[in-house]
Amino acid sequence: MGCSDILGISTPLGSLHRLQGLVTRWRAIPPDRRPLLVFGGLIATFAPDALLKEFPEAVLVIGEGEEALVRLTEVVGLHPEVLWRQVFAEASIPNLMYQAGDQVIRTVRRNINLRDAPPPDRPFLNELLLRGGIVRAEASRGCSYGRCSFCAIQHKYCDEAGWRDVKISRIVQELGDLSLAGARHPYFTDEDFIGNDPLRALALARAIEREKSLGRISSELTLYVDMRAASVLARGNAGRPSGLAVLKGLQAAGLREVFVGIESGAVEQVQRYKKPATTQRNLQALHRLRDLGLEVDIGFIFFDPEMTLDEAATNLDFLRHAGLWNHYARLTKEVRLEAGTPLVELYRQKDLIAGPLDVDELTFPYRWRDTRVEAVHNTFRAWERLDGGRVYELQAASRGEVPSENLRRRRCELLGQVRAVELDVLHSIVDSTQQNKDSASLDLSPFTQRRSDLLDSWQYSERSR
Ligand code: B12
Ligand code: SF4
Incomplete structure (x- = not known):
């Protein structure tokens, strides 16, 4: 230095x-x-x-x-x-x-003109690919909704709810360069991939497809993007393609996986999060993506400090009935009370903030409304942590530059089985708490063993690969 x-x-x-x-x-x-x-x-x-x-x-x-x-x-x-x-x-x-x-x-806060922004330098790309990491690409910034109570993204972009797109020619050029370097599974960092311009998303899909047909992007290149349920379900009209048409176009261009923030299956919790979509609409979006044969990654904020025990049970019912019990996403997270979000002000008014900002994690600690939900959360987290490191490794191994789609699928399936054990544990804890039993005295060892067997089998199969 x-x-x-x-x-x-x-x-x-x-x-x-x-x-x-x-x-x-x-x-x-x-x-x-x-x-x-x-x-x-x-x-x-x-x-x-x-x-x-x-x-x-x-x-x-x-x-x-x-x-x-x-x-x-x-x-x-x-x-x-x-x-x-x-x-x-x-x-x-x-x-x-x-x-x-x-x-x-x-000094004054100002967003850049994304249309004129040059592509990023990528000095570590080869190293990243060698390690099987996650290559990122970018097609837009911001969110056309921008009002979820827990989301920090508005503050990053000058407290403006808005969506800006990157020029299609730059995106396609970057994907070509990434492809040439050997990347096959870029993940887009966009918060809202389609944003308020489905026509442009379709044009982007067609441009990628064209480059693939010309051999400038590998035909094996797949895409991972974040979408809002509203984009998935959008109806088309003259000059504005439907969500379905855009999805089909993107799928032809290599779309493999879509992340959707469902966040909750309990009506009042969805309202607390100020999500624009209802539980029903979220389910419809999931079904549409699955019917198309797309993988769906899911954002779900199971716990929040205002949660009731009934809502915890409702979330579990929702996940079971939506066919998500074996899903590979971690569906048992708690809300992060992040600096710069509307939720901070709301919790301040409700006297739910329990201490100063943790500057390293950018979250405020909070008080729980219902001590029974707090106990459920704490018992579950303590159990989850017992083998947390290995579960995280399996999750990391199923993302990014995995050598083949078959291998990714196998890892995701195994991770899904681990997630099912996690939900079984949470279900037992919620159930016993509903019956006024002390969840801390539950014998969770059979679940611990099941999870451990699954992780052992993964490590064994990877070693013999
Ligand atoms: C990729 C990603 C991840 C990846 C990798 C994270 C990593 N550590 O690199 C994974 C999947 C692991 C991940 C995990 C999590 N993430 Co994340 N993630 C993202 C995502 C989608 C993209 C980041 C990115 O590359 N952006 C694109 C680049 C261009 O932007 P950027 O990195 O912010 O850089 C710009 C500026 O920040 C600035 N800048 C950055 N560095 C520097 C340095 C200098 C010198 C200068 C001058 C400027 C500068 O200039 C850049 C160009 O404008 C963002 C959302 C987003 N779109 O930003 C969320 C985001 C960062 N994640 C978030 C969260 C909450 C998490 C998790 C806590 C989720 C969870 N509950 O588990 C975990 C935490 C993991 C951890 N300990 O880091 C939040 C953070 C909010 C907050 N205030 O805390 C974000 C903003 C999403 C959101 N909508 O709220 N995440
Ligand atoms: S959580 Fe997603 S939909 Fe909600 S404001 Fe943030 S980026 Fe937009």
Whole structure:
């Protein structure tokens, strides 16, 4: 360290400890050779005050970083160090927060023009492919709905609910480059892949299909995207293709798997989450995707602090009747009370926030309304953690650049069996709590054994592969 002008560091969840280590090393560089310290990404975006307090030397980039980082580089290249902090504000570089003297400066928040954005540099692509990791692609940012109470995405994009698309020519070019490098299963980072422009989604699908037919994208390339139930179920009209037509087009282009945020099977919980779709519509969307033969990944927030025991039972009934008991997704998560979401204000009013923001995880701890639901949650989590590491490994092995679709399917099936054991356990705990028994005294060892046998069989089969 010490030869560059800027040291830019991303701050994903759980990175605070590494950040402290890096800054300690940065502080050891003689002051006249220290690069400008710039933090961007999740913690910088959602906990900038806490981050700046701990690292007052840093310049934070809140939200999108492309424009800010390029402009910072220009200023640093053109001006002597003593002037940098003064010039940042004068040069109206967006999305910054930093200290100048004893003042904290915040510059204007602004989203980039995604249509003109160049593709990302991918210096680690080959390494990622070698390790069978997940290659990411991007076709849009933001969400055309943008009002779910638990979702942090609006804050990332300047508190604007809105959807912006990447130019089709860039997406297709990038997929071609990824394909040439050997990637076969890119996952799109888009929150809302179709957004408010199904016609463009169809055009994108056709462009990918065309490139495949010309041999510029491998015919084996598959796609993984996030969609809203509303996009899946959208009716068409003149000039606007239906969700079904778009799905069929995308499937012809290689769509393999669609993530849909169902979140809950209990009517009032869905309303608390401010999801736009009803439980019924969510089910219809699932059926439509499955009827087409697409894999469906599912977002489900089983627990929230306002949950009743009846709602827990309703969620379990929903999952069973929807045929999701053996699904590979982790359907037993709890809501994360994330900084920058509408839920924080709501819980504050309801006195449900139990402490300060955990800056590393970007969540607030909360109090549960019903202590019985809290006990169910805690008993289940303690059991889940017993073999959590191996389950996570199996989940990771079923995503990204898996060598073959057959192998992915086998891993997903096995993971689905593990998930079924998890739901069986949760069901037993909810059941016994409903009968006023103490769930902590339940004998869960037969379930522990079943899960362990499944994971052993996976490890054995992988070793003999
Ligand atoms: C891919 C992804 C994952 C992957 C990989 C995560 C990882 N650690 O890399 C997986 C599947 C593992 C994952 C898991 C989880 N994720 Co996730 N994930 C995403 C997703 C879909 C894409 C991230 C991405 O690549 N975006 C595209 C790039 C271009 O954007 P970016 O990374 O944000 O970078 C931009 C800026 O942040 C900034 N920037 C970033 N770094 C830097 C550095 C510098 C120096 C500068 C100047 C700027 C800068 O500039 C970039 C360009 O504009 C986002 C949603 C989204 N669309 O962003 C959610 C998201 C990040 N995930 C989220 C969550 C909640 C989770 C989980 C907790 C889910 C769960 N309940 O288990 C776990 C946590 C895992 C963990 N410990 O990290 C939330 C985080 C919200 C929050 N405030 O906490 C998001 C925003 C989704 C959402 N709608 O709420 N996730
Ligand atoms: S959870 Fe999904 S649908 Fe809801 S606002 Fe966030 S991105 Fe949009």
